[in-house]
Amino acid sequence: MAANVQNVIMLVGDSLTQRGWEPGGFALLLAERYVRKLDVINRGLAGYQTDWAIPVCEQIFAKQHEQHQVPKVNLLTIWYGANDAAPAPNTRHVPRDRYKANLCHLIQMVKLPTSAYYSPETRIILITPPPVNTKQWGKPESPRVFETTRSYAEAVKEVGEKENVPVADIWTQIFDGAGRSEEGCKRYLIDGLHLNSDGYNIVFNAIVDIVERVYPELDTTESQYGVKMQNVFVPWDQVDLQNPRPSLLVRRKSRM
Amino acid sequence: MAANVQNVIMLVGDSLTQRGWEPGGFALLLAERYVRKLDVINRGLAGYQTDWAIPVCEQIFAKQHEQHQVPKVNLLTIWYGANDAAPAPNTRHVPRDRYKANLCHLIQMVKLPTSAYYSPETRIILITPPPVNTKQWGKPESPRVFETTRSYAEAVKEVGEKENVPVADIWTQIFDGAGRSEEGCKRYLIDGLHLNSDGYNIVFNAIVDIVERVYPELDTTESQYGVKMQNVFVPWDQVDLQNPRPSLLVRRKSRM
Incomplete structure (x- = not known):
């Protein structure tokens, strides 16, 4: 019985996204920034x-005929690759070409007017997998290779170029922050693969930067365009004290 | 275009709830605990x-005829009083009797079978306002009185008793933790009114404790009843590798 009053930011991805609610994670930084404007849905x-994301997204994206009754997704982050890049024979390995094709498929589900899931009000950001620090990674049964993950991060940028979708290239930002050394990446990683709060801070800032530059209609601060998103419900000091009810029934469009 | 795949926890209240996404806040602790099970919606x-909550809740609770198409609210926290207890002539003052009647009204919107918002699957938790430390509170233009807020916290317990709704009595837990001294409460307060992460931790633990005792069907851990909530989408190591798609299309009921 949660009525549809706020649009949402939807985060799709693997464990790097799932852990986004942990202390310092990018999901909670977004939730704090967009409180009273957009809800954050962590998928x-x-x-x-x-490969597995496609049937999942067929269920978590609403079809066109359902869209009038569910929250609009104003911002969608797509962040896979950390498992796709696990080399064969890992059961989760997805070859690089198919990884790229799958990312294109997910984007086209949303952006193609002929798609059942077409959603023209959804802004998309692709995120690259972070670098792995194989010296730090303690699961020999599920190995990773530094250069392979780098090549999957490059693949995301190729997809972004082809599909005209902005890319948060956190692989490069983290590697640069680590002095361009694999071992230096431990500054941003818990276990060689998953991010700590410094790593998530890079992800969050990369998203905010893309919003400001590419999607200013989703900016929460006064931007160069002179607009910012409003709170859906009226601020308490603007409630009409003589006749509160009408002012409390106004739901402003959070996106101007 | 966010399809309806997870039920939700909805948090309604004032700034104490709105700030629940800040570092250490109770919203993010709940979001982390319930990831892949229930979404957390901060209202x-x-x-x-x-007084103002009633017209707001008329908009954020779905009416019965809309409920089949929106997420079910499995858990609803109702947490007001910090502003109601501001003494007159503060424009936000709500007299204690009307405060109690308003809380009853919000509960009955959900629990009364004749209500347009009736939602039998929604479990409710009332939360008391925390103690104020008037020595720490730096807004003389919006004064608070220690004993008044205490009396509003008592009012919540009276409402809980009357309506048979469990109460997270964080007023008492924080006051006890502070050695039953107003000034000692600063250990849990940022500014004499709003909670720091230690204060929010008490709120979170009080909610978890009520879930375990009163609403075990919402427990995420193995409880004495031997059940726990499942992730909606299948864990990766249970995906059928020979034929992944059918296993990925199963959406388990997160509540057993």
Whole structure:
């Protein structure tokens, strides 16, 4: 019985997204920033890769005929690759070409007017997997290779170029922050693969930066365009004290 | 275009709820605990009191005829009083009797079978306002009185008794933790009124404790009843590798 009063930010991905609610995670930084404007829906599924993401997204994206009755997704982040890049024979391995094709498929589900899931008001941001620090990674049964993950991060940028979708290239930002050394990446990683709060801070800032530059209609601060998103419900000091009810029934469009 | 795949926890209240996404806040602790099971929807509105909550809740609770198409609210927290208890002539003051009547009204919107918002699957938890530390509170233009807020916290317990709704009595837990001294409460308060992460931790633990004792069907851990909530989408190591798609299309009921 949660009525549809706020649009949402939807986060799809693997464990890096699922853990976004942990202390310092990017989901909670977004939730704090967009409180009273957009709800944050975390659809991160640990261990998943892009082959498996497609049937999942067929269920978590609403079809066109359902869209009038569910929250609009104003911002969608797509963040896979950490498992796709696990080399064969890992059961979760997805070859690089198919990984790219799968990412294109997910984007086209939303952006293609002929798609059952077409949603023209949804802004998309692709996120690259972070670098792995194989010296720090303690699961020899599920190995990762530094250069392979780098190549999957490059693949995301190729998809972004092809599909005209902005990319939060956190692989490069983290590697640069680590002095361009694999071992230096431990500054941003808990276990060689998953991010700590410094790593998530890079992700959050990369998203905010893209919003400001590419999607200013989703900016929460006064931007160069002179607009910012409003709170859906009226601020308490603007409630009409003589006749509160009408002012409390106004639901402002959070996106101007 | 966010399809309806997870039920939700809805948090209604004032700034104490709105700030629940801040570091250490109870909203993010709940979101982390219930990831892949229930989404957390924060409907905290800073500065609001129970007179104003009623028209807001008429919009954020779905009516019966809409409920088949929106997420079910499995858990609803109702947390007002910090502004209601501001003494007159503060424009936000709500007299104690009307505060109690308003809380009863909000509960009956959900629990009364004749209500347009009737939602039998919604479990409700009332939360008391925390103690104020008037020595720490730095807004003389909006004064608070220690004994008045205490009396509003008592009012919540009276409402809980009358309506048979469990109460997270964080007023008492914080006051006890502070050695039963007003000034000692600063250990849990940022500014004499709003909670720090230690204060929010008490709120979170009080909710978890009520869930375990009163609403075990919402427990995420193995309880004495031997049940726990499941993730909606299948864990990655249970995906059928020979034929992944059918296993990925199963959406388990998160509540057993």
